[in-house]
Amino acid sequence: MSLPDLLALLTTSINNLTAQYASAGHALPSLDTPYDSKSPAETFRLGNPAVVDATKEIIAAASQIIVAVRDPVVGLFLSAHSFNVPACLRVASELNVPEILREAREQGASAEKIASYSGVDAGLLERVLRLLATHHIFREIGPGIFTNNRVSSAMDKGKSVKDLLERPGERFSEPQSGRAAHVEFLADECFRSASVLADTMRDPKASTPLLQAFNQPPTANLFSFLETSPARLGRFSIAMDVTMTTNQLADGYPWVNLATGDKKLVVDVGAGMGGYIMGVARQLGSSDKIEFVIQDREKTVVKARKNWEEHLPEVVTKGLVKFEPQDFFNAQPSRSAPVSVFVLRHILHNWPNAKATQILRRLRDAASAETQLLIIDRVVRPASLVESAHPEIVESIPGAKLAPAPAPLLPNWGVAGQMMYHYDLTMHNLLGATERTVDGFVALLRGAGWELVRIHRDPHASQSSNLVARPLL
Ligand SMILES: C[S@@+](CC[C@H](N)C(=O)[O-])C[C@H]1O[C@@H](n2cnc3c(N)ncnc32)[C@H](O)[C@@H]1O
Structure with a gap:
């Protein structure tokens, strides 16, 4: 070096x-x-x-x-000490510090003033904010006086402090609040789970780090755990929406072509609030060539319907979107028309291979020869120069091969590409699951009757890529 x-x-x-x-x-x-x-x-x-x-x-x-x-x-x-950053970020977001500082404007506010809104110890809060300011999150402009900067203000929930304090159940109702919801989810459920990784790894009988950290029975999982708390479930649903890119039509899947010719049916499996498909429908404008189905667990489908009725009511009124409670481990409902596209966005990475195979087999059973499977997930690249144990397969799939970073940088861009490795371990900690390499996707899909035909990589190396598969005939 x-x-x-x-x-x-x-x-x-x-x-x-x-x-x-x-x-x-x-x-x-x-x-x-x-x-x-x-x-x-x-x-x-x-x-x-x-x-x-x-x-x-x-x-x-x-x-x-x-x-x-x-x-x-x-x-x-x-x-080894970096755990203090998420711990302090959670304090700042839960105590509404970005919003208090937005209202304080350029002159900023003292830790005492900020602490007076919640009654916490002002001296301790000053130390929390100082650690964050040292990491370029907030600025300390005089001893114990803080203002927002570009980073801290990115987790402003977009509401007045009065509203946040009077209606804490609606903390995340503004669209921009997804960033704060995501920070809090990472700094709470994800951080607390990560802290017991070594303990669970060394105990063959241990359940996932999340279940251990939150003292949950082995029969529970992240999703049933979230459903025990409306506040956690609400925060998670909004936190997931923020991982969405804003221009779904430019992410690699040819939605515009799909919206021509005969009527098509698109089923978003495990759609959450349906934000991805909502982005597609909104950008396709007045097209009535595609009918969408939003599938998820019952409680989430109720939230998804509300989300669409509020944000894209015209598509709901025209009957172009249906909301379907559906367990993706069960057989898909039979339909009068074949499904053109099954979407799995941020689903496969929630499950280990055996479970992910079950989900994919259910979709394969319901697919026609023309059905496409659109998987939106991170594609992990090894930190080595050689990306695959099967170079011939990677060569044959458009978009699968990646150029390495210029030497002497690490081939995978090192810290500049680190986001996917964090999410990879978070998938393990929360669900005993995994993000996958190209080799991992090829093998998983083959084992469930699908063939990976192309990848449209995320240029930021941190967000999700689009992977398109078709049925193995
Ligand atoms: C990480 S979220 C992804 C949501 C959405 N696809 C997105 O990209 O924002 C995973 C989703 O899977 C849903 N889910 C979990 N288990 C499920 C099951 N057995 N059947 C259907 N959906 C399930 C959860 O409720 C959640 O909405």
Whole structure:
């Protein structure tokens, strides 16, 4: 590993990034100002592959430089101590600190003032916020005085502090609150489960880390556990919606072509609130060529219907979407028309191979020769240069092969691509499940009567990819 090589890469990528912004006439968003997801500089960043690539290179090179120069023992102790970040993030979100600071404006607020809304210990809250400010989440602009910055304001739930305090059951009712819901879910259910990973790994009789951490019976699972608490279930449903990209039509699946010709039937299996399909339906506009079915557990289907009636009522009124309580381990209902597309978004990664195979077999049994299966999940890449134990298979599937990051960066982009490895372990901790590599998907699908035909990779290397499969005949 060579520091001058890393520095050269860093310099080139910073120059590329600033040139992209300059040529588009945007200023790089400042770390000190609040996040505005709709501002042109933020939307420009997401839709621009050159900016995405430069950003990945900067993060990967800078992180590698830090590891190269830091005392390894200090590095280890810092890594082992990083649990304080989610612990403090949960405090900040649950005590509505981003919203209190939004209302306090530029002059900020003292820890005492922030603590007065909830009655917590002001001295302890000051220390919590200082740890976060040291990680560039909030700013400490005077001793014990804090303001939002670009990162902390991204978890603003979008409501007045008065509303949040008077109606805590509606904390996540604004669309932008999904980011805070996701942070709280990670910092609560996911973080507490992760803390017992080593204990459960070493005990062959142990259930999943989640069941152990929350003292649940072995017959429970994440979903039945969430249903025991309306607050947890509500937060989870909203937290899942935020993982959605905003332009489903550009993610690789040819929805626009599907909406031509004969009428098609699309079944979203385990659809949650139905947000993915809602995005598709909204962007296809007035098309009445596709009929959608939203399937999930009964309680979630009730929430999904409410969500659609509120946010896309015209499609509900026209009868173009149906809401179907359905256990995906059971046979699909028989239908008068064949299903064109089964969608499995963030479903297979919730289940170990044996269970995922059962879900896929149920869909295969209900598929016609023309039915397509659209899987939306993260595709894990090994950290090694060689990505697959079966290069010939990967070569034959369009989109399966990925270019490695430029040397001396880790081939998988190291820390710049770390999100998928976190979610991979979170799937284990919550459900005894897994994200999958290309090899893993090929084998799983084959074992259940499907063939992987193409992958449309997520360019950010952190979000989900679209994988299309067809029945093995
Ligand atoms: C991670 S969420 C994904 C939701 C949605 N597809 C999305 O992308 O936002 C998993 C979903 O699977 C549903 N689910 C869990 N077990 C199920 C079962 N046996 N039958 C049907 N749905 C189930 C959950 O209720 C939840 O909505």
